[in-house]
Amino acid sequence: xxxxxxxxxxxxxxxxxTVTLSCTYDTSENNYYLFWYKQPPSRQMILVIRQEAYKQQxxxxxxxxxxxxxxxxxxxxxxxxxxxGDTAMYFCxxxxxxxxxKYIFGTGTRLKVLA
Amino acid sequence: GAGVSQSPRYKVAKRGQDVALRCDPISGHVSLFWYQxxxxxxPEFLTYxxxxxxxxxxxxxxxxxxxxRPEGSVSTLKIQRxxxxxxxxxxxxxxxxxxxxTFGSGxxxxxx
Numbered sequence: 001x002x003x004x005x006x007x008x009x010x011x012x013x014x015x016x017x018t019v020t021l022s023c024t025y026d027t028s029e030n031n032y033y034l035f036w037y038k039q040p041p042s043r044q045m046i047l048v049i050r051q052e053a054y055k056q057q058x059x060x061x062x063x064x065x066x067x068x069x070x071x072x073x074x075x076x077x078x079x080x081x082x083x084x085g086d087t088a089m090y091f092c093x094x095x096x097x098x099x100x101x102k103y104i105f106g107t108g109t110r111l112k113v114l115a
Numbered sequence: 116g117a118g119v120s121q122s123p124r125y126k127v128a129k130r131g132q133d134v135a136l137r138c139d140p141i142s143g144h145v146s147l148f149w150y151q152x153x154x155x156x157x158p159e160f161l162t163y164x165x166x167x168x169x170x171x172x173x174x175x176x177x178x179x180x181x182x183x184r185p186e187g188s189v190s191t192l193k194i195q196r197x198x199x200x201x202x203x204x205x206x207x208x209x210x211x212x213x214x215x216x217t218f219g220s221g222x223x224x225x226x227x
Contacts, residue, residue, distance in 0.1 A: 004157075035215065043204060045158070045218035091157050100171040101146060101210070105157030 002027045002094050006106035013082045014114050020067075021077045021109050023092030029053075033095040034068065034075045035103070040088040048090070051075065052097075082113045117141075119219035121207050127225045128197045136192045136222045140209030147190050148216065149182055152204040161205075164190060197226045 003026045013019035025034070036048040051059045051068050058066050063080045079086055089110050093103040120139040128134050140147050145166050150158035151174075160174040166187040175182070179198075184190040194201055204223050208216035 033215075037218075042220060043206075043223070044220040045206065045208075045216075047215050047217075050215050093157075100163050102148065102160040102163055102171065102174075103158075103216070105159070107155075107157050 002029070002104045004092055004094050004104050004106040006092055006109050008109045009107075010110045010112070012112045012114055013079075015082055015084060017082055018078060018080050019082055019111065021079075021090055021092075021111065023075045023077070023106060025073050025075065025092070025094050025104075027073070027094065029096065031097050033097060034066075035093040035095060036064070036066070036075075036077045037091045037093060037105075038086075038088045039091060039108075045091070049077065079111075084113050084115060087111060087113045119207055119209055119217050121205075121219035121222050123222060124220065125223050125225075127227060130197060130199060130226055132197050133193065133195045134197055134224065136194075136205050136224070138190045138192070138207030138209075138219060140188065140190070140207070141217055142188075144209035144211060144217075145187070146210045147184060148208045148210075149190070149192050150206040150208065151176075152206055152221070154203070158206055161192070194224075197224075199226050202226045 032053045034051045037045045049061045067076045089108045092106040095103045147164040149161040152158040162182045163171040164184045179195045181193045204221040206221045208218045210216045
């Protein structure tokens with residue numbers, strides 16, 4: 001069975017600074033997806049960034065980038081030039097590439113961006 | 116539609132009541148998922164549909180939970196004889212496959 005662990009329940013960062021959120025996972029699968037989702041108080045889960053395990057290159061989306069270490073089963077999210085609107089819960093998730101496509105989520109990290 | 120729509124946004128039920136939660140996925144998305152998110156936790160998988168077929172219901176916590184998607188589009192999650200431990204946000208998501216869901220805003224269920 002797959003597990004996802006986020007060891008930082010809460011983090012804060014000054015506006016315009018950089019912050020890194022940690023995620024580790026466990027699986028015996030060779031191919032899979034990893035995701036970071038953002039959940040603001042509106043409750044809607046918003047996809048921030050996606051990584052396919054067979055791709056060695058780290059995914060980037062504007063101010064968001066990941067450090068994917070497949071051997072170490074680590075998938076951290078770096079947010080550059082933090083903005084007040086980045087304040088939210090962030091969830092790391094593991095997804096299969098076949099079968100049910102269900103996701104396994106971590107317990108989340110609450111990020112607060114300070115003015 | 117442009118996004119995944121869920122209704123109602125909030126639902127308060129007395130213990131023992133039956134509730135029905137609705138999800139209207141993105142048009143054309145064959146895959147539909149239901150997740151349960153307890154307070155302060157990450158979402159947990161409940162069930163998965165591909166078109167009208169319920170291919171995985173391994174996450175449904177008890178036989179009081181039932182989901183359907185009879186025409187392969189709108190889905191309903193029904194909870195019978197609600198209990199306090201059923202209080203949570205219920206999230207619906209849809210996708211073409213597994214490369215990234217689109218979630219709705221969820222239904223917050225409070226059982227009193």
